Amino acid sequence: MLAIGNNRSGxxxxxxxxxxxxxxxxxxTLWAGFDxxxxxxQFVENTPWISYFNINYHIGVDGISMPxxxxxTFSTVIVIIAGWEVIKNRVAEYMAAFLIMxxxxxxxxxxLDAILFYVFWEASLIPMLLIVGxxxxxxxxxxxxxxFLYTFLGSVFMLVxxxxxxxxxxxFSLAALNTLPLSLTEQSWIFWAxxxxxxxxxxxxxxxxxxxxxxxxxxxxxxxxxxxIMLKMGGYGFFRLSLPITPDASSEFATxxxxxxxxxxxxxxxxxxxxxxxxxxxxxxxxxHMGFVTLGLFALFSIVEMNSDGQIVGALEGAYLGxxxxxIQMISHGFISAAMFLVVGVLYDRLHSREISTYGGxxxxxxxxxxxxxxxSLANAGLPGxxxxxxxFMVILGSLxxxxxxxxxAAMTLIIGAAYTLWMVKRVFWGPVTNSDISSLSxxxxxxLFILATLAxxxxxxxxxxxxxxxxxHLSIVNLLEQALxxxxxxxx
Amino acid sequence: xxxxxxxxxxxxxxxxxxxxxxxxxxxxxxxxxxxERFQNLTYYLTLATLAVTGYFAxxxxxxxxxxxxxxxxxxxxxxxxxxxxxxxxxxxxxxxRYYLRVHNLLKGEYFVLVLLSVLGMxxxxxxxxxxxxxxxLEIMSLSLYTMIAIARDRAVAVEAALKYFVLGAIASxxxxxxxxxIYGVTGNLNIAEIASFAMISSLTSEQILILNFGLxxxxxxxxxxxxxxxxxxxxxxxxxxxxxxxxxxxxxxxKIAATAMLVRLLIDGLGExxxxxxxxxxxxxxxxxxxxxxxxxxxxxxxxxxxxxTISHVGFVLLGFVTGAVEGYGAAAFYVLAYVLMSxxxxxxxxxxxxxxxxxxxxxxxxxxxxxxPWFALxxxxxMLSMAGVPPFIGxxxxxxxxxxxxxxGYIYLAIAAVIFAVISAYxxxxxxxxxxxxxxxxxxxxxxxxxxxxxxxxxGILIFVVGLMPSYWMELAISLx
Numbered sequence: 001m002l003a004i005g006n007n008r009s010g011x012x013x014x015x016x017x018x019x020x021x022x023x024x025x026x027x028x029t030l031w032a033g034f035d036x037x038x039x040x041x042q043f044v045e046n047t048p049w050i051s052y053f054n055i056n057y058h059i060g061v062d063g064i065s066m067p068x069x070x071x072x073t074f075s076t077v078i079v080i081i082a083g084w085e086v087i088k089n090r091v092a093e094y095m096a097a098f099l100i101m102x103x104x105x106x107x108x109x110x111x112l113d114a115i116l117f118y119v120f121w122e123a124s125l126i127p128m129l130l131i132v133g134x135x136x137x138x139x140x141x142x143x144x145x146x147x148f149l150y151t152f153l154g155s156v157f158m159l160v161x162x163x164x165x166x167x168x169x170x171x172f173s174l175a176a177l178n179t180l181p182l183s184l185t186e187q188s189w190i191f192w193a194x195x196x197x198x199x200x201x202x203x204x205x206x207x208x209x210x211x212x213x214x215x216x217x218x219x220x221x222x223x224x225x226x227x228x229i230m231l232k233m234g235g236y237g238f239f240r241l242s243l244p245i246t247p248d249a250s251s252e253f254a255t256x257x258x259x260x261x262x263x264x265x266x267x268x269x270x271x272x273x274x275x276x277x278x279x280x281x282x283x284x285x286x287x288x289h290m291g292f293v294t295l296g297l298f299a300l301f302s303i304v305e306m307n308s309d310g311q312i313v314g315a316l317e318g319a320y321l322g323x324x325x326x327x328i329q330m331i332s333h334g335f336i337s338a339a340m341f342l343v344v345g346v347l348y349d350r351l352h353s354r355e356i357s358t359y360g361g362x363x364x365x366x367x368x369x370x371x372x373x374x375x376x377s378l379a380n381a382g383l384p385g386x387x388x389x390x391x392x393f394m395v396i397l398g399s400l401x402x403x404x405x406x407x408x409x410a411a412m413t414l415i416i417g418a419a420y421t422l423w424m425v426k427r428v429f430w431g432p433v434t435n436s437d438i439s440s441l442s443x444x445x446x447x448x449l450f451i452l453a454t455l456a457x458x459x460x461x462x463x464x465x466x467x468x469x470x471x472x473x474h475l476s477i478v479n480l481l482e483q484a485l486x487x488x489x490x491x492x493x
Numbered sequence: 494x495x496x497x498x499x500x501x502x503x504x505x506x507x508x509x510x511x512x513x514x515x516x517x518x519x520x521x522x523x524x525x526x527x528x529e530r531f532q533n534l535t536y537y538l539t540l541a542t543l544a545v546t547g548y549f550a551x552x553x554x555x556x557x558x559x560x561x562x563x564x565x566x567x568x569x570x571x572x573x574x575x576x577x578x579x580x581x582x583x584x585x586x587x588x589x590r591y592y593l594r595v596h597n598l599l600k601g602e603y604f605v606l607v608l609l610s611v612l613g614m615x616x617x618x619x620x621x622x623x624x625x626x627x628x629x630l631e632i633m634s635l636s637l638y639t640m641i642a643i644a645r646d647r648a649v650a651v652e653a654a655l656k657y658f659v660l661g662a663i664a665s666x667x668x669x670x671x672x673x674x675i676y677g678v679t680g681n682l683n684i685a686e687i688a689s690f691a692m693i694s695s696l697t698s699e700q701i702l703i704l705n706f707g708l709x710x711x712x713x714x715x716x717x718x719x720x721x722x723x724x725x726x727x728x729x730x731x732x733x734x735x736x737x738x739x740x741x742x743x744x745x746x747x748k749i750a751a752t753a754m755l756v757r758l759l760i761d762g763l764g765e766x767x768x769x770x771x772x773x774x775x776x777x778x779x780x781x782x783x784x785x786x787x788x789x790x791x792x793x794x795x796x797x798x799x800x801x802x803t804i805s806h807v808g809f810v811l812l813g814f815v816t817g818a819v820e821g822y823g824a825a826a827f828y829v830l831a832y833v834l835m836s837x838x839x840x841x842x843x844x845x846x847x848x849x850x851x852x853x854x855x856x857x858x859x860x861x862x863x864x865x866x867p868w869f870a871l872x873x874x875x876x877m878l879s880m881a882g883v884p885p886f887i888g889x890x891x892x893x894x895x896x897x898x899x900x901x902x903g904y905i906y907l908a909i910a911a912v913i914f915a916v917i918s919a920y921x922x923x924x925x926x927x928x929x930x931x932x933x934x935x936x937x938x939x940x941x942x943x944x945x946x947x948x949x950x951x952x953x954g955i956l957i958f959v960v961g962l963m964p965s966y967w968m969e970l971a972i973s974l975x
Contacts, residue, residue, distance in 0.1 A: 050890075050965040052972065053897070093867070115893070119884035126878060129923075133931040134863075141931045145923050152883070152919055156912035160896065160905070167901040 154200030201234030220345030296326030325394025524601030653734025671710025781808030823972030
């Protein structure tokens with residue numbers, strides 16, 4: 001891609017679009033060939049990579065990672081189309097950065113070797129750093145460097161704990177780490193090291209402060225990838241590493257994580273309410289929605305537990321609801337936040353302002369666009385029938401079995417979320433036309449219509465008929481739940 | 494010393510050094526008689542000399558013996574280090590010539606001095622007696638002092654040379670003092686004999702005390718050559734003052750020689766005292782990593798910034814020796830070689846930007862490079878991220894290797910401190926990326942260097958990436974050295 005250079009931007013656009021679509025179709029074959037009746041990893045490739053450390057190029061997918069990979073390839077196609085005319089500066093490099101990013105993130109979701117995972121995990125920072133730094137807004141340098149250092153600091157501790165476990169068990173393979181016996185003290189240290197890495201990425205309260213900056217400064221495509229996929233890497237990390245490797249510590253500290261998730265859901269929701277900048281508002285709403293993911297994950301320890309005979313006691317259904325709700329929430333948030341950022345992007349391209357107060361009465365000049373914008377906003381607020389509802393509802397139902405108050409506070413978001421999203425919609429789209437710029441706005445063109453319509457279709461499909469997704473992941477979730485509940489501590493005699 | 498054995502057949506195991514010495518004499522004489530018109534002749538002869546020396550050195554890989562009455566050793570460390578010393582010197586020469594030409598410093602003496610210092614480093618790599626260590630060290634250092642002063646009309650360069658010379662002489666003195674104590678206890682200069690004498694179990698407590706004293710001075714000498722905190726004071730000023738091509742040479746190849754010196758004196762000689770010197774190195778290592786990371790944040794001159802970055806990297810190298818395990822030493826050797834590769838590329842990028850009257854030594858001088866020369870900006874980006882330890886570049890694997898060894902030796906707190914400072918140091922590497930990519934997008938800055946440096950720099954950059962993708966072979970090589 002870099003070889004094409006910046007002079008022939010048309011060529012690079014088409015090539016990258018073609019590549020992105022091919023990769024997307026290839027990832028669909030993963031879905032088609034996926035066997036939902038087994039919990040084990042599928043499409044496994046395993047070749048020695050660094051033999052001295054026993055590191056292997058070991059990749060494969062299961063029901064948890066496969067939907068996320070498809071989300072990644074889908075979002076890349078969307079982003080490339082979204083950047084079609086908007087990016088005029090250094091087009092080839094822009095497209096190349098997104099394609100590299102796509103490859104690296106697929107790597108994160110399919111690695112079955114901890115070092116391979118770490119390498120992809122860190123490598124994903126590089127294209128994002130450049131995307132925010134080169135094509136970002138006014139304050140892009142600050143945002144890019146803050147983003148990089150924040151996430152870098154979060155993940156180095158993960159590296160140290162991975163090395164520690166390698167020295168204990170002699171392997172970096174995730175399967176081996178999952179069965180590595182660790183004392184509660186060791187698990188606690190490792191849990192917090194992982195927590196730091198993943199919580200920064202999710203991001204959870206109180207390590208979320210990089211996100212609004214990065215989102216606001218990033219170009220639309222960057223925000224979409226950041227919200228739709230990079231945040232999911234954090235959630236995925238909890239699924240893939242924290243729960244199976246440190247089950248006892250996860251159970252030990254679940255209450256803290258749940259508390260932080262609830263703070264994120266409620267407090268950040270209120271923070272979103274007072275934002276003047278649309279992108280910032282959506283960024284805070286992302287944090288609030290991602291709180292559901294961590295809540296659904298860690299609520300399971302309050303719902304079920306394994307007694308001393310190795311029997312699982314408690315309402316298993318509730319735990320499934322929580323975990324699957326968390327997964328669906330990740331996928332659905334991928335679509336919705338992508339759509340919301342694109343909506344802001346569309347407005348920004350026209351008036352170069354993200355301030356809510358600049359707008360008003362947009363519906364008068366952009367009726368089609370407003371239709372989509374309102375649909376996505378309702379989905380963001382969790383309207384039944386959209387994908388936003390399914391995930392949140394499942395998590396709330398699941399946590400209801402853990403503790404009434406968890407569910408109560410989580411359900412508050414349906415009110416707060418509706419408040420900040422709909423209030424924004426009211427101020428931006430309805431009401432009288434505030435200035436002459438608004439009345440001269442042109443409605444969305446075919447390209448914008450296409451991407452918004454695709455996303456709207458995905459949001460509605462997932463909202464009305466989420467069953468196929470649930471089926472695909474169900475066995476992997478069962479498997480994960482078993483690992484998360486199997487204690488690694490020596491059985492007391 | 495009466496029964497001095499000299500076997501003429503032994504000479505063939507020192508062929509690289511002997512050839513280099515002969516060639517140096519020839520080039521030195523020749524340089525007197527070549528006119529200005531043929532000044533490139535010295536350069537090409539130098540490259541040819543290095544190539545032949547490298548060829549001989551490669552031929553000796555796998556040999557293992559001690560010759561010249563126990564003063565000269567050929568083992569896997571010596572032969573492998575020699576090949577890398579020569580190889581990296583070739584790269585440094587190619588980068589240097591462009592710089593020297595642009596700034597009117599192109600003189601035959603420069604190349605002779607480089608060759609002499611390479612000779613000194615090769616002697617250090619093969620030293621098997623305290624005397625040979627010192628001899629190699631002084632051949633190397635004296636040539637380096639003079640190389641810095643080659644820009645004799647620049648006040649900063651002369652100041653840097655003098656500073657380096659004075660401090661270097663003090664360090665040499667301390668080293669000699671330590672050697673004399675060790676000689677006093679063991680009665681021997683031969684490193685193998687010292688090792689067999691200095692068994693802790695068979696020594697009296699007074700002997701151990703004096704050996705420990707000597708050991709401290711040896712450690713100081715080694716730390717000075719590495720530039721580890723608190724013996725780092727010369728590094729920023731010398732790096733800053735010296736002509737960039739000398740800075741590049743100074744910051745790269747001599748670090749391999751310093752590693753060799755450490756291996757000879759402390760591992761081969763006083764390996765029995767590992768627990769004593771490892772404690773010293775632990776302090777030096779963590780201080781170096783910390784100071785290198787924190788002080789570099791304030792620099793606006795890229796040479797000074799890279800000076801502090803070197804200090805930080807040296808800290809990681811020393812961490813490898815703290816572990817006291819064969820794999821730890823291997824990790825340190827791997828780190829040194831990876832560091833030299835990255836540092837060469839970093840200085841190569843700076844030199845490639847040089848123009849008449851433009852030194853490109855400020856961070857802000859890199860503004861707009863991504864616009865004018867995207868390929869070289871990309872190389873610099875890779876180098877900076879690699880130095881920061883971001884995967885998938887070689888710098889990450891060298892840090893991974895060291896950290897793995899440190900954790901496995903039980904120093905998990907050292908590892909945690911090291912990664913925290915690695916994150917801090919990422920900030921200043923990002924400053925370069927910021928200047929190249931994020932700032933001033935209207936300005937075009939083009940690389941003006943000639944074709945040879947472009948080619949070598951590209952290969953250098955690609956190697957940082959490719960070895961990063963497939964580090965397995967090099968890691969095993971590094972471990973097999975010890």
